Amino acid sequence: MTDSAQHNRPEPEGSSITADSGRTLDKGTAGSGRKALGDPASRGRTTIADGVVEKIAGLAARDVVGVHAMGTGLSRTFGAVRDRVPGSTRSVTRGVKAEVGEVQTALDLDIVVEYGVSIVEVARAVRENVIAAVERMTGLEVVEVNVAVGDVKLPDEDDDDDREQRVQ
Numbered sequence: 208m209t210d211s212a213q214h215n216r217p218e219p220e221g222s223s224i225t226a227d228s229g230r231t232l233d234k235g236t237a238g239s240g241r242k243a244l245g246d247p248a249s250r251g252r253t254t255i256a257d258g259v260v261e262k263i264a265g266l267a268a269r270d271v272v273g274v275h276a277m278g279t280g281l282s283r284t285f286g287a288v289r290d291r292v293p294g295s296t297r298s299v300t301r302g303v304k305a306e307v308g309e310v311q312t313a314l315d316l317d318i319v320v321e322y323g324v325s326i327v328e329v330a331r332a333v334r335e336n337v338i339a340a341v342e343r344m345t346g347l348e349v350v351e352v353n354v355a356v357g358d359v360k361l362p363d364e365d366d367d368d369d370r371e372q373r374v375q
Contacts, residue, residue, distance in 0.1 A: 268318065
């Protein structure tokens with residue numbers, strides 16, 4: 208038998224080959240020559256960075272009526288200075304911290320609310336909006352969203368970054 212004939216003969220059922228990457232690949236089953244591998248979506252692993260979840264949550268929280276700004280006083284001050292630097296972009300992750308696992312995530316948010324709104328209702332709406340957005344976009348289960356209200360924006364207070372932070 209010639210060398211080329213050996214390469215063309217069928218492998219026994221259940222045999223495998225080793226690819227250049229070192230992975231062992233199954234040659235398949237008799238009949239079709241291919242083994243059913245199942246759903247293509249399950250062939251591999253998807254990882255989502257903490258920063259991705261933080262961006263999604265930050266944008267979702269800012270969409271809630273009554274949320275004036277995100278972040279603690281110090282982070283908002285530094286953020287306002289950074290936002291004025293030419294070429295910089297507004298940080299949508301300000302005030303958001305995410306811990307992402309393989310299938311679950313937990314979020315901590317620091318917000319500033321407008322004076323006169325119900326803080327309890329704003330916090331509830333923030334949780335609902337953040338959970339819906341993160342679960343829809345990432346497929347991760349959101350196990351908790353902790354909302355810390357660090358300040359209230361009074362109507363007569365000057366706010367240096369009012370135009371950039373205003374979300375309503």
